[in-house]
Amino acid sequence: MLQAKERYNVAVVGATGAVGQEMREILEERQFPVDQVRMLASERSAGQEVEFMGRTVKVETLTENSFAGIDIALFSAGGSRSEQFAPHAVKAGAVVVDNSSAFRMHDNVPLVVPEVNPEALQNHIGIIANPNCSTIQMVVALKPLHDAATIRRIVVSTYQSVSGTGQNAIEELFTQSGQVLNMQEATAKVYPHQIAFNCLPQIDVFDELDYTKEEWKMVRETQKIMGDDTIRVTATTVRVPVFRCHSESVNVEFENPITPNEARALMSASPGVVVFDDPSRNIYPLATDAAGADAVYVGRVRVDPTVENGLNMWIVSDNLRKGAALNAIQIAEQLIRNARG
Numbered sequence: 001m002l003q004a005k006e007r008y009n010v011a012v013v014g015a016t017g018a019v020g021q022e023m024r025e026i027l028e029e030r031q032f033p034v035d036q037v038r039m040l041a042s043e044r045s046a047g048q049e050v051e052f053m054g055r056t057v058k059v060e061t062l063t064e065n066s067f068a069g070i071d072i073a074l075f076s077a078g079g080s081r082s083e084q085f086a087p088h089a090v091k092a093g094a095v096v097v098d099n100s101s102a103f104r105m106h107d108n109v110p111l112v113v114p115e116v117n118p119e120a121l122q123n124h125i126g127i128i129a130n131p132n133c134s135t136i137q138m139v140v141a142l143k144p145l146h147d148a149a150t151i152r153r154i155v156v157s158t159y160q161s162v163s164g165t166g167q168n169a170i171e172e173l174f175t176q177s178g179q180v181l182n183m184q185e186a187t188a189k190v191y192p193h194q195i196a197f198n199c200l201p202q203i204d205v206f207d208e209l210d211y212t213k214e215e216w217k218m219v220r221e222t223q224k225i226m227g228d229d230t231i232r233v234t235a236t237t238v239r240v241p242v243f244r245c246h247s248e249s250v251n252v253e254f255e256n257p258i259t260p261n262e263a264r265a266l267m268s269a270s271p272g273v274v275v276f277d278d279p280s281r282n283i284y285p286l287a288t289d290a291a292g293a294d295a296v297y298v299g300r301v302r303v304d305p306t307v308e309n310g311l312n313m314w315i316v317s318d319n320l321r322k323g324a325a326l327n328a329i330q331i332a333e334q335l336i337r338n339a340r341g
């Protein structure tokens, strides 16, 4: 349990990665009450210096002993690092907020989006899981609609940026774009196929039903966060040559009637959601507009006339911010509010 304190000792695990860099920026931006900070990464980055809150901090190698005196450990260094090191952080007395999928479906680990289920933070065993980026933006937008009209079924197709895979994938899209424009063969290392000027209908590995792990995450995590495993979800997750922000086409069937105007009003009044929806002026959310912003943007809200109570919409958010670092830091802020009472 986190104690009430003026300032907290914070560890950023994976501090040099795509999410870790964003963590550092958002901690600064939001003036998180940091006392001491420890930046942790692999041996490859040890000794590198990063600027943080006006100080120069040396990156250290992550070890089992990295967490002495740490109150809050923000993990974004991959699932196997979380599995190996999060228990050591907890043993040392830290509360872990983990960005990987390692603990998300564990019964005693809350899976939290502060706008949706902050109450889940009341019971934890030292580890809080941050959901998958595509799931976070979808549930932030849909929660007020579920409360009002009860969601029965969701059909979602995602258009996910390469930064969702991390720093190496960002570099791969840069490199391949140059290669293709220069009439050279694109070399694919991170993805199984060329991502530049292409769409890959595969994120992570396939299971025996030919769904990917990412698709199942959207199904199971949505049910766990919404606290309702009767919501039927089916997903197709696609990687697209966009650097930043995930976009989603979402079809929702409700138990009760709800009009597009009612849905827009509910979402506009909901924390963390911005409705950006005026087709007559070509206004709808775009990845290029949402990059670097905190909100979840919704547009193209319209009736699905093929079912009784159906709506279609388009949801866009910055996967590195609300989809990862920002949500993790909001969880930590909520833990602090809970501790301070």
Ligand SMILES: NC(=O)c1ccc[n+]([C@@H]2O[C@H](COP(=O)([O-])OP(=O)(O)OC[C@H]3O[C@@H](n4cnc5c(N)ncnc54)[C@H](OP(=O)(O)O)[C@@H]3O)[C@@H](O)[C@H]2O)c1
Pocket (backbone or CB within 6 Å): 013, 014, 015, 016, 017, 018, 019, 020, 040, 041, 042, 043, 044, 045, 046, 062, 075, 076, 077, 078, 079, 081, 099, 100, 101, 131, 132, 133, 163, 164, 165, 166, 167, 168, 319, 320, 323, 324
């Ligand atoms: N990108 C997203 O939108 C997103 C969204 C939600 C969740 N996540 C999750 O966040 C985690 C990090 O993702 P990312 O996109 O930031 O990846 P990334 O850019 O590849 O960064 C990985 C980070 O982990 C560190 N790391 C790798 N191996 C390590 C080891 N053996 N010991 C210590 N540190 C190690 C790296 O350090 P070095 O620089 O020293 O290699 C780097 O800081 C993943 O679990 C991912 O699933 C990502």
